[in-house]
Amino acid sequence: MKLEKQKYGLGDIVKIPLKSAPISATLMGVLNLFQGLIPTIQLLITAQFLDTAIAIFNKKQDASSIITPLILLSLTIAYTWISYQIIKFSEVKLENKLRQNFRVFLVEKIANLKYKHIESQDSWDLISRVVKEPEIQCRNAYDQLLAMISMILRIVGILAILFAKVWWSGLFIVAISAPLFYIALKGGKASYEANRETEKFKRKVEYLGEVLNGRESVEERSLFGYSEEVNKKWHKQYETARGIEFKVNLIWFLKAKGGGVITAILSILIVFILISPVQKGLISVGLFISIVNSVFSLIQSLSWQLPQYGDQLAKNKEYLVDLTNFVKLDSKDGAVDKPSEDIKKLKTLEFKNVSFKYPGTDAYILKNISFIIEEGKHYAFVGVNGCGKTTITKLITGLYDEFEGEILLNGKSIKEYAQKDLKAMCSVVYQDFAKYFVSVRDNIALGNVNNDNQNEEIEKSIETIDLGKAIDELPKGIDTILGKIKSDGIDVSGGQWQRIAMARAIVSPAPLRILDEPTAALDPISESNMYERFEKISRGGTTIFISHRLGSTKLADEIFVIGNGDILEKGSHEELMDKDGVYAEMFESQRSWYL
Ligand SMILES: Nc1ncnc2c1ncn2[C@@H]1O[C@H](COP(=O)(O)OP(=O)(O)OP(=O)(O)O)[C@@H](O)[C@H]1O
Structure with missing residues (x-):
């Protein structure tokens, strides 16, 4: 009914x-x-x-x-x-x-x-x-x-x-x-x-x-x-x-x-x-x-x-x-659809004078912001807490569509895409990623629901996130049930949960991968290493890293420094250091973390 x-x-x-x-x-x-x-x-x-x-x-x-x-x-x-x-x-x-x-x-x-x-x-x-x-x-x-x-x-x-x-x-x-x-x-x-x-x-x-x-x-x-x-x-x-x-x-x-x-x-x-x-x-x-x-x-x-x-x-x-x-209450068409199996290439993703405020609020979080993401490149969004980095990812993934300006995916408005196509194009690991109380294997497999036979990809993702040894030590290895809701369930550390969430993004075939600071439980050096490895396996694909720790993002081809709802500075690490602006100041203040 x-x-x-x-x-x-x-x-x-x-x-x-x-x-x-x-x-x-x-x-x-x-x-x-x-x-x-x-x-x-x-x-x-x-x-x-x-x-x-x-x-x-x-x-x-x-x-x-x-x-x-x-x-x-x-x-x-x-x-x-x-x-x-x-x-x-x-x-x-x-x-x-x-x-x-x-x-x-x-x-x-x-x-x-x-x-x-x-x-x-x-x-x-x-x-x-x-x-x-x-x-x-x-x-x-x-x-x-x-x-x-x-x-x-x-x-x-x-x-x-x-x-x-x-x-x-x-x-x-x-x-x-x-x-x-x-x-x-x-x-x-x-x-x-x-x-x-x-x-x-x-x-x-x-x-x-x-x-x-x-x-x-x-x-x-x-x-x-x-x-x-x-x-x-x-x-x-x-x-x-x-x-x-x-x-x-x-x-x-x-x-x-x-x-x-x-x-x-x-x-x-x-x-x-x-x-x-x-x-x-x-x-x-x-x-x-x-x-x-x-x-x-x-x-x-x-x-x-x-x-x-x-x-x-x-x-x-x-x-x-x-x-x-x-x-x-209004529904979103295709909200529960599986990602499309016919994955489109991501050539460009463009924000054109985008302004956005959350429904029911008056303050604009993003004000007339414009930038372009291009295929195969690695990007980083940096900026102080609350400057709107996660909000940008919510707009990219179509969670909110009541924005002003235009978001163009391969030149076409994001609003014209079916949800299943958008889902197939982006995979995101959020700060507050979900912990599923199922086996390690099933936790990772959720990253690609269209593939029933992905054991090889799962093994590879475990290698990338450097979790092989920890999984081997679990009572039933990769088939150990995580969490405490079952009597034989095992809880793993915060950092290990984060790595598992990242493995989900790795097995996803989406051409754009976004890591929205899911690595807060890792120390700065481990985070930096993890991002490096993630970037390597994403060669050919496009990535967006969001982090406060600039040592992790300095390898990006282009870094966007977000502030006041807009882009304050953009460029490669070297360009931004030469500029001696906001980014350089932030980087200098964190230098000691990586020594
Ligand atoms: N659902 C919401 N409703 C209203 N305001 C929100 C909502 N979600 C976020 N905000 C506000 O939007 C602003 C930007 O939030 P956002 O999460 O994008 O920041 P961020 O740059 O990712 O921060 P952080 O570095 O702390 O993760 C914040 O001021 C926040 O309070």
């Missing part, structure tokens, strides 16, 4: 299950509606049963006349039980079907999202609300709607009998339930909004909890001894979230309770009022007892269930608003 871009409303609480699992959803609908009629039928049969029993007691009827109402009463009880079981069974089937459909849709949708949504906090808030057990949210919404309709039918049934016998008592109940339902709806909206608010705090609580208990920060935690400080912050966020939730629940509870008390008082009044029609013979004693019984059980429904249903209905409505906004 694919959710279309549209405004999702209450009607979709029914449409989504009907589309996902037509038989189960229809069965649930029909049986629930009958469940709503059963209490009215039961009320009438019980009244007949009681009246017959009284008549037998007064010797006005034969004892055998009780058999028919008794059988009818038993049948309604049996029906209720069987129908309940069928409804439960259908619910499970519906939930399974919804899970299948939703999970696939959500995973695909998230994988296809434009990169700007991945980096946006608001989008992630929305996504985390929508993906939280959507199948259960939808099934519950449908369940609750049916249960609500069933209860309304039950109320209408009793009201119809009251209207038929003593019309004004029916009016009384209608007058009570309408404001209660309104209060419940408002309460539900408030509690969903509070839930939204608490989500933000909960995420911070989760994050701080990870800092307090997680494996990643274990060394720093003991070194800096910040646990107490973080714990205080954690507690504060936790208390804030709990406070908001508590306040809303308390208000809701008081409203529901208050409503319940009022309904109970009014219902007792109705019972008193019904005594006079009984005395006048307008309603039989059996019907009176049966109605009183039903009215009291209705009080329960009105005071608890009805506000609860109203509350859930309002929450479900809010969920549908979120679903509408989630489906609306």
Whole structure:
């Protein structure tokens, strides 16, 4: 099932299950509606049963006349039980079907999202609300709607009998339930909004909890001894979230309770009022007892269930608003496509007066920047932290396409390329590259998903990154599972993870390879050696190195010094040293690292 871009409303609480699992959803609908009629039928049969029993007691009827109402009463009880079981069974089937459909849709949708949504906090808030057990949210919404309709039918049934016998008592109940339902709806909206608010705090609580208990920060935690400080912050966020939730629940509870008390008082009044029609013979004693019984059980429904249903209905409505906004998030065509097997050559890559600011921000990170990358040459981007080096790589790889100016790949706008072609042309190793908890071999093989038989290339890449000895020492060599999620998993050092990430880029057949400072865990000399080797194996291909350590980048054919959103200086190492400008100053300050 694919959710279309549209405004999702209450009607979709029914449409989504009907589309996902037509038989189960229809069965649930029909049986629930009958469940709503059963209490009215039961009320009438019980009244007949009681009246017959009284008549037998007064010797006005034969004892055998009780058999028919008794059988009818038993049948309604049996029906209720069987129908309940069928409804439960259908619910499970519906939930399974919804899970299948939703999970696939959500995973695909998230994988296809434009990169700007991945980096946006608001989008992630929305996504985390929508993906939280959507199948259960939808099934519950449908369940609750049916249960609500069933209860309304039950109320209408009793009201119809009251209207038929003593019309004004029916009016009384209608007058009570309408404001209660309104209060419940408002309460539900408030509690969903509070839930939204608490989500933000909960995420911070989760994050701080990870800092307090997680494996990643274990060394720093003991070194800096910040646990107490973080714990205080954690507690504060936790208390804030709990406070908001508590306040809303308390208000809701008081409203529901208050409503319940009022309904109970009014219902007792109705019972008193019904005594006079009984005395006048307008309603039989059996019907009176049966109605009183039903009215009291209705009080329960009105005071608890009805506000609860109203509350859930309002929450479900809010969920549908979120679903509408989630489906609306724009996707990128071909985001999940595999890199094309037909790899184009990279002759030139040109930035022509490119300006860029991140969506939702005002400051331009790149301002009118222009440069050309040519086939077979090695380039380096250098510059202080935050000057925009990674941003340039995000534009080259098409992660963001809302820039001003032009980016031309082989003379053609990058925006005109299919994602699969762009993916085939660039491989990037980012600073925060991914660590996959699979074998070393599979970690590297991900660099070229189109090649199932790349053992030779993998071996070669291991040689290039100088990791052969370390891998030989692993218990199962190249087939050792990395990471700690499996009992036999082995963790390797930060530098070794970095080398593995670089091996992925080496097996990639892309003609442009970008290393965005993935070597921070290496010492300056090792980094420099690594870049040298990387450059050697990339002969014929084009490379871009990004690093703060200029000893690693000095072999580049052309170095771009980035600053103020533009290129401050460009040229070979020698040219830039002769210029005696920003680059020369930076290089001199680092000279001692390489001595
Ligand atoms: N998703 C984002 N939304 C808003 N601003 C961002 C985003 N990503 C980066 N920035 C900002 O853009 C600027 C450039 O960031 P970028 O990561 O390109 O710098 P860099 O030169 O690669 O830095 P470093 O050397 O520290 O890696 C920074 O000021 C950063 O705060």
